[in-house]
Amino acid sequence: MILGYLLARAGVDVMVLEKHADFLRDFRGDTIHPSTLEVMHELGLLEEFLKRPHQEMRQIGGQIGDDFVIMADFSHLPTQCKFIAFMPQWDFLDFLAEHGKRYPNFRLQMQAEAIDLIEDQGKIVGMTRRDTDDEQTLGRITQGRMMVTLNRGDYWQCAYLIRKGDFEQIKNRGLEAFRADIVAVAPFLRDRTDELKGWEQIKLLTVLVDRLQKWYRPGLLCIGDAAHAMSPIGGVGINLAIQDAVATANLLGERLSRGTVSIADLQRVQFRRELPTRITQTAQVFIQNRLIRQILGSDEQIQLPWILRVLMRWPFLRRIPARLIGIGFRPEHVNRIFVAEAQGPTVA
Numbered sequence: 001m002i003l004g005y006l007l008a009r010a011g012v013d014v015m016v017l018e019k020h021a022d023f024l025r026d027f028r029g030d031t032i033h034p035s036t037l038e039v040m041h042e043l044g045l046l047e048e049f050l051k052r053p054h055q056e057m058r059q060i061g062g063q064i065g066d067d068f069v070i071m072a073d074f075s076h077l078p079t080q081c082k083f084i085a086f087m088p089q090w091d092f093l094d095f096l097a098e099h100g101k102r103y104p105n106f107r108l109q110m111q112a113e114a115i116d117l118i119e120d121q122g123k124i125v126g127m128t129r130r131d132t133d134d135e136q137t138l139g140r141i142t143q144g145r146m147m148v149t150l151n152r153g154d155y156w157q158c159a160y161l162i163r164k165g166d167f168e169q170i171k172n173r174g175l176e177a178f179r180a181d182i183v184a185v186a187p188f189l190r191d192r193t194d195e196l197k198g199w200e201q202i203k204l205l206t207v208l209v210d211r212l213q214k215w216y217r218p219g220l221l222c223i224g225d226a227a228h229a230m231s232p233i234g235g236v237g238i239n240l241a242i243q244d245a246v247a248t249a250n251l252l253g254e255r256l257s258r259g260t261v262s263i264a265d266l267q268r269v270q271f272r273r274e275l276p277t278r279i280t281q282t283a284q285v286f287i288q289n290r291l292i293r294q295i296l297g298s299d300e301q302i303q304l305p306w307i308l309r310v311l312m313r314w315p316f317l318r319r320i321p322a323r324l325i326g327i328g329f330r331p332e333h334v335n336r337i338f339v340a341e342a343q344g345p346t347v348a
């Protein structure tokens with residue numbers, strides 16, 4: 001959608017296909033990172049965007065056993081917004097679609113599935129949030145269990161992490177045992193786990209990390225998850241997809257409007273975006289293997305990893321994870337030819 005919007009601003013004829021009738025999907029992250037908010041700013045959309053309902057997260061914290069650790073502090077980022085905004089993906093996409101539709105050369109086709117290439121030429125599960133609850137604790141880790149709780153205003157959006165293939169076993173132990181697991185890792189939810197009345201309220205979301213070797217063919221370029229599926233670790237997949245879109249628009253925008261895109265141009269997009277993707281995926285897999293797998297595989301009380309002890313001791317170091325999560329590797333900036341349109345389109 002971002003790429004479609006950017007190309008439309010550059011005068012390219014664009015058609016965005018979405019196979020579903022709306023953007024209401026299973027939860028796959030609602031984070032809008034500082035670098036994406038910077039892109040919104042560069043496009044002149046930030047002020048209007050921030051008027052939409054959202055929550056702002058300025059720090060990332062975690063409860064690890066008895067210790068509370070602030071792992072990232074976004075307040076020093078060199079960006080307009082020093083926070084991650086939480087906004088349902090469908091609201092974000094609707095916002096972009098609304099803006100895209102102001103350009104006569106932008107078309108969004110819903111319920112239109114791309115099925116082949118012509119080669120010739122959420123549901124959200126949450127628990128009521130009480131005013132007396134903590135503002136924001138993201139990760140909660142205790143013996144063998146790990147849970148993420150996101151403050152979404154009037155409810156908690158919760159993710160309980162399990163090893164691949166363990167869901168049936170958890171179900172077989174029964175709902176009461178699962179409620180007890182939740183209380184063990186997040187005791188403040190004790191008085192409301194009975195809101196979970198059946199397994200149909202609990203949605204299994206499967207995570208995958210992979211990458212295409214080649215992102216393009218004549219006439220086709222894959223970006224975002226189509227080129228590299230991301231894990232939710234760090235909540236950076238949406239950001240990376242948007243950075244890909246900005247880079248693609250910057251590299252191809254003018255050539256697309258002239259109809260002169262070559263394979264070498266497509267290759268340039270992969271060349272530019274593959275390294276940040278590789279680094280991010282490597283970091284996700286490292287955290288998965290070194291931390292999450294160990295926690296989920298053990299009944300021991302977890303010791304605070306040395307890196308978190310360092311962050312507790314020297315708070316200024318929290319700026320580093322904040323930068324990696326909030327901005328990422330090789331942030332992209334909207335090319336001047338798109339920014340020139342920031343005052344709004346001329347509608348024919």
Ligand SMILES: Cc1cc2nc3c(=O)[nH]c(=O)nc-3n(C[C@H](O)[C@H](O)[C@H](O)COP(=O)(O)OP(=O)(O)OC[C@H]3O[C@@H](n4cnc5c(N)ncnc54)[C@H](O)[C@@H]3O)c2cc1C
Pocket residue numbers: 017018019020027028029030031112113114115205206207208223224225226229230231232234235236237238239241
């Ligand atoms: C459980 C989970 C939690 C996550 N949490 C976060 C998070 O907190 N923050 C974060 O940044 N990232 C998160 N991610 C990763 C993030 O969801 C993805 O990296 C991001 O959505 C990729 O964006 P995209 O536009 O490339 O693809 P998508 O968001 O998958 O969009 C592709 C769209 O194309 C449509 N489509 C697919 N096939 C066709 C077709 N043939 N024809 C027409 N339309 C089609 C789909 O319906 C979909 O709407 C999470 C992922 C998972 C699995």
